[in-house]
Amino acid sequence: MSSPLIIALDHASLEAALPLVDQLDPQRCRLKVGKELFVRSGPQALEALHRRGFEVFLDLKFHDIPNTVAAAVHAAADHGVWMVNVHASGGRAMMRAARDVLDRHALNTHLIAVTVLTSMDDEALAETGVARLAGEQALHLAGLARESGMDGVVCSALEAGDVAAQCGHEFLRVTPGIRPAFAQRDDQSRVMTPLEALQAGSTHLVIGRPVTRAEDPMAALVEIEQELSNAGA
Numbered sequence: 001m002s003s004p005l006i007i008a009l010d011h012a013s014l015e016a017a018l019p020l021v022d023q024l025d026p027q028r029c030r031l032k033v034g035k036e037l038f039v040r041s042g043p044q045a046l047e048a049l050h051r052r053g054f055e056v057f058l059d060l061k062f063h064d065i066p067n068t069v070a071a072a073v074h075a076a077a078d079h080g081v082w083m084v085n086v087h088a089s090g091g092r093a094m095m096r097a098a099r100d101v102l103d104r105h106a107l108n109t110h111l112i113a114v115t116v117l118t119s120m121d122d123e124a125l126a127e128t129g130v131a132r133l134a135g136e137q138a139l140h141l142a143g144l145a146r147e148s149g150m151d152g153v154v155c156s157a158l159e160a161g162d163v164a165a166q167c168g169h170e171f172l173r174v175t176p177g178i179r180p181a182f183a184q185r186d187d188q189s190r191v192m193t194p195l196e197a198l199q200a201g202s203t204h205l206v207i208g209r210p211v212t213r214a215e216d217p218m219a220a221l222v223e224i225e226q227e228l229s230n231a232g233a
């Protein structure tokens with residue numbers, strides 16, 4: 001599957017997500033299961049998506065003591081998900097523990113770390129006691145994630161190029177905060193269009209509301225695919 005598109009199923013339940021899922025093609029996108037859908041529908045949601053042939057990014061952003069996060073990552077990988085994530089700000093020992101548990105059990109789920117949430121700007125970050133600018137902090141955490149054995153990071157597309165330069169091109173740059181020209185910004189602060197994001201160095205694009213809340217989700221997805229293919233992306 002070579003598409004960079006990951007559609008965020010930020011739906012209230014599996015039942016609510018299925019009408020959209022059943023219009024999508026597993027050869028043309030992956031799906032992301034986040035907190036609300038997983039808390040309501042649980043592993044059943046993963047099974048239902050896997051049965052339909054989709055690769056799934058389980059986005060639960062684990063952030064806890066190393067032992068707890070490693071166990072949670074192990075449990076996620078046991079469900080056969082394609083990708084799982086933790087918060088890089090959980091630190092080196094936490095990320096290493098998560099890496100080690102996957103290696104010990106020969107599980108090949110991609111393990112990535114969230115750097116700075118795309119909803120955060122410099123001011124919001126300063127309020128949490130982080131003095132660096134959001135872009136600098138994201139790059140700092142990407143370096144720590146790389147050293148701690150992560151396969152990549154979640155970052156804003158604004159940082160994707162710098163992350164690639166610093167951490168290597170095989171290090172994944174999964175970027176939410178994607179807003180096609182036709183979409184609203186919603187609560188995202190640091191945004192780019194799909195084409196800009198790929199050109200800036202993203203390896204994967206996480207897209208939620210611009211597709212899932214569109215009047216015609218398939219038309220929105222096709223419009224994004226066309227924008228990318230017209231530019232040879």
Ligand SMILES: O=C(O)c1cc(=O)[nH]c(=O)n1[C@@H]1O[C@H](COP(=O)(O)O)[C@@H](O)[C@H]1O
Nearest residue numbers: 008059116117118154176177206207208209
């Ligand atoms: O880890 C993520 O996927 C994530 C990290 C981040 O920094 N920002 C961010 O928006 N996300 C997720 O990406 C998706 C973006 O959705 P839309 O803003 O609707 O496109 C949501 O499911 C968020 O949970």
